Amino acid sequence: MRRRSVLFAVPALMLTAAGCGKDDKKSGSAASGSPTNSASATPSATPSSSAPAKPKIVSGPLPAITAGTAFNKKPTVAKGTGKPSTDLAVKVEIPGTGAGAVAGDYLRVNYLGQIWDTGKVYDTSFGHAPYAIPLGQSKVIPGLDQALTGQKVNSRVLMAIPPSLAYGTAGYSQAGIKPTDTLVFVVDVLERFTGKDSAKGTPVPQTDTKLPKVGTNTDGKIPSVTLPKGAKAPTKLVSNYVLEGSGAVVKDSDTLLVQYQGLLWDGGKQFDSSYSRSALTDFPLKNVIPAWTQGLAGKKVGSRVMLVAPPALAYKDQPPQGSGIPSNATLVFTVDILATL
Incomplete structure (x- = not known):
């Protein structure tokens, strides 16, 4: 568990959960389709x-x-x-x-x-x-x-x-x-x-033609995602390195600093992206959807990870209001793990 510092302002407030309105993008907070699973315990004031x-x-x-x-x-x-x-x-x-x-x-x-x-x-x-x-x-x-x-x-x-x-x-x-x-x-x-940072790891071959292929750029720009044509959505969580970093192994108790994007498996529509806000996102790994908690724990800091989240490990039949995510949707995420906080 991360030790709490008195650098933080007091009293602590609860940050908004997924499902917030569109104004969140203006304030730099996570957008409505972000992987937040419940009200965050991140201190703020x-x-x-x-x-x-x-x-x-x-x-x-x-x-x-x-x-x-x-x-x-x-x-x-x-x-x-x-x-x-x-x-x-x-x-x-x-x-x-x-x-x-x-x-x-x-x-x-x-x-x-x-x-x-x-x-x-x-x-x-x-x-x-x-x-x-x-x-x-x-x-x-x-x-x-x-x-x-x-x-x-x-x-x-x-x-x-x-x-x-x-x-x-x-x-x-x-x-x-x-x-x-x-x-x-x-x-x-x-x-x-900064909001222009990205993972700097070593590219890992992406050989499975039934899975999305993700760009390996390290210039801070949003990586490309090419979805497989005609392939059925996986029914189990996929968590693969795109770039493998050399940092510490992530624990499920960590708080992560990341760049990320989220897309729908069906059609490839992007529903959220920290890149578009030029703002990094931090969150306790235990406070996000199960696909993120399970898929990022065990990965190394400095990595880009591609996640394919089946509905049972994402939002099931209750997607965040206004997110553009259909009920029981399979989701694709790219996540650049910049640091543990």
């Missing part, structure tokens, strides 16, 4: 109404990093001295490379968080698994979102986040954070994922 949409960013004051100063080494940070700024203070300790992150990107990071006044470390990913942060989706505290927007891979960022851009007047008692506490973070940006 909107910033406090008192938090400015674009806070002023200043250069300090900031406490010093006294040990672990190299990139991706667990840092030791001095206790804050004096009065912290009421604005967001940000300093790039180690410059990164490449393009700066923008809203809609996901950043894989290591981080350490502590309280300004006491120097108490209340959370860290160092020594655990790196964490993935979605930018511009109101899923993390506003100050963190703002401080990391524009940052580059391989950068180390030191920041001091005032209460108005953290947990506001409620604080976060579970972590010992009072409503008046300024928070200090050191964040190392390890990796960036």
